[in-house]
Amino acid sequence: MIDSPLAPAPVSEAITHSIRVEVLSRHATEHSKPGRGEWVFEYTVRITNLGSEQVQLMSRHWIITDAIEQIKEVKGPGVVGKQPVLEPGESFKYSSWCPLPTPLGVMRGTYHMVTADGREFDVEIAPFALRAPYTVH
Secondary structure (H helix, E strand, C coil), X not given: CCCCCCCCCCEEXXXXXXXXXXXXXXXXXXXXXXXXXXXXXXEEEEEEECCCCCEEEEEEEEEEEXXXXXXXXXXXXXXXXXXXXXXXXCEEEEEEEEEECCCEEEEEEEEEEEECCCCEEEEEEEEEEEECCCCCC
């Protein structure tokens, strides 16, 4: 249940296969229309290569759950139209947005990565909350 005391915060961090994924979300009040059942959330992601070899982000898979537990999955190539290559120690940061029909939700997912020698793997995007202010929890 999203409203439980164990619900995620609007920030998350996960490290998988030496790739750190950090996320910070916020309610985009200026783009939301609660009277029409539309809440918009922005999120910023920083992906950091903590490993010793070059990696490239090939695709994303998001799982978005709203407050009435409707699940939407989003899959596609890259992020914000890019498939960034990260050398050891490099980071890539981007921002995007997510509309919801409720003032609360949770996002989580994976990025599909590939090394320079062709080894493929997924990295975790830990769950983070989408939460409008003044919402009863």
